[in-house]
Amino acid sequence: MREELKGRTAYGAPQLDVPVRLNTNENSYPLPEVVAQAVEKALSDEIRGLNRYPDRDAVGLRTDLAAYLGLRAEQVWAANGSNEIQQQLLQAFAGAGRAALGFGPAYSMHPLLCLGTATSFIDAGRGEDFGLTAGHAVDAVRRHRPDVTLLCSPNNPTGTALSLDIVEAVLAQKQGLVVVDEAYAEFRREGTPSALSLLETHDRLIVTRTMSKAFAFAGARVGYLAAHPSIIEAVQLVRLPYHLSALTQAAARAALAHADVLLGTVEAIKQQRDLIVSSLREMGWQVADSDANFVLFGRFPDQKTAWRRLLDQGVLVRDVGLDGWLRVTAGTPAETAAFLKAMKEIR
Numbered sequence: 001m002r003e004e005l006k007g008r009t010a011y012g013a014p015q016l017d018v019p020v021r022l023n024t025n026e027n028s029y030p031l032p033e034v035v036a037q038a039v040e041k042a043l044s045d046e047i048r049g050l051n052r053y054p055d056r057d058a059v060g061l062r063t064d065l066a067a068y069l070g071l072r073a074e075q076v077w078a079a080n081g082s083n084e085i086q087q088q089l090l091q092a093f094a095g096a097g098r099a100a101l102g103f104g105p106a107y108s109m110h111p112l113l114c115l116g117t118a119t120s121f122i123d124a125g126r127g128e129d130f131g132l133t134a135g136h137a138v139d140a141v142r143r144h145r146p147d148v149t150l151l152c153s154p155n156n157p158t159g160t161a162l163s164l165d166i167v168e169a170v171l172a173q174k175q176g177l178v179v180v181d182e183a184y185a186e187f188r189r190e191g192t193p194s195a196l197s198l199l200e201t202h203d204r205l206i207v208t209r210t211m212s213k214a215f216a217f218a219g220a221r222v223g224y225l226a227a228h229p230s231i232i233e234a235v236q237l238v239r240l241p242y243h244l245s246a247l248t249q250a251a252a253r254a255a256l257a258h259a260d261v262l263l264g265t266v267e268a269i270k271q272q273r274d275l276i277v278s279s280l281r282e283m284g285w286q287v288a289d290s291d292a293n294f295v296l297f298g299r300f301p302d303q304k305t306a307w308r309r310l311l312d313q314g315v316l317v318r319d320v321g322l323d324g325w326l327r328v329t330a331g332t333p334a335e336t337a338a339f340l341k342a343m344k345e346i347r
Contacts, residue, residue, distance in 0.1 A: 080244065310342050314342075
């Protein structure tokens with residue numbers, strides 16, 4: 001085994017059989033019946049052709065994703081979740097002797113993806129309120145001169161979104177690529193912009209997204225990026241042959257054809273998120289502002305003990321490794337009620 005991998009543990013959240021699972025930012029609502037039937041038909045239509053390889057470049061799926069984003073197919077690439085998308089980007093543009101810059105606490109897979117691709121990872125940190133300023137971001141880029149800068153908006157695990165001023169300030173440094181991870185973009189509060197609006201004027205910008213969250217499609221594993229066509233051409237050099245199965249492509253296209261139905265749960269989830277924020281603050285807890293489908297809250301004398309006390313009541317949340325803080329997914333009204341009831345019990 002490589003020396004830098006020895007002694008490490010694999011990424012993953014606990015998968016426990018409890019009544020209320022709110023630890024992995026999944027969409028708690030199952031696929032609507034009309035979507036489930038459409039996916040079943042799409043899969044059935046593909047089965048008899050499984051003796052053939054799938055479309056290697058997923059042109060049909062990319063065309064549908066581009067239509068959803070208001071872009072062109074040549075600006076979009078798809079893979080098995082946004083994790084694989086980001087791995088492919090690091091394989092193509094980072095690697096041995098190169099560095100990626102992040103601002104933690106942020107998505108915990110980013111340093112692991114860097115580790116797996118032999119990329120040096122630099123954590124420039126955030127403010128005490130988990131915010132990130134343009135000045136801090138620019139100073140870090142100038143100091144470290146990374147080949148790839150990783151920005152998260154909304155940020156996981158804090159839920160905080162970035163203003164476009166920050167993204168533009170980093171892009172203005174013309175230092176390597178800038179990846180904006182927008183896995184939770186559909187949940188952002190009204191008036192919060194997407195970095196997609198900057199694509200036409202910045203060929204170093206990449207926006208990554210997923211169907212796992214807002215589309216309630218986590219089990220299908222579909223992520224995608226939007227960028228200049230030259231970025232897609234570079235990524236195709238490192239992607240594995242036929243990396244997206246015919247079944248995955250068919251299921252995703254069927255789901256995208258019903259995007260309006262699938263996204264119908266987004267507003268309901270945002271309402272539960274805002275209820276969690278206001279209720280926890282009324283109880284006296286500190287809560288980070290959230291533009292995602294989850295909430296970071298604390299501060300506990302010992303978050304591990306708090307996590308266990310919630311679990312004892314049948315509520316599973318996430319210990320993300322931040323001293324004094326836990327993260328909870330916004331789910332259904334019943335799940336929110338169970339979580340808030342459990343929180344009252346651990347006061």
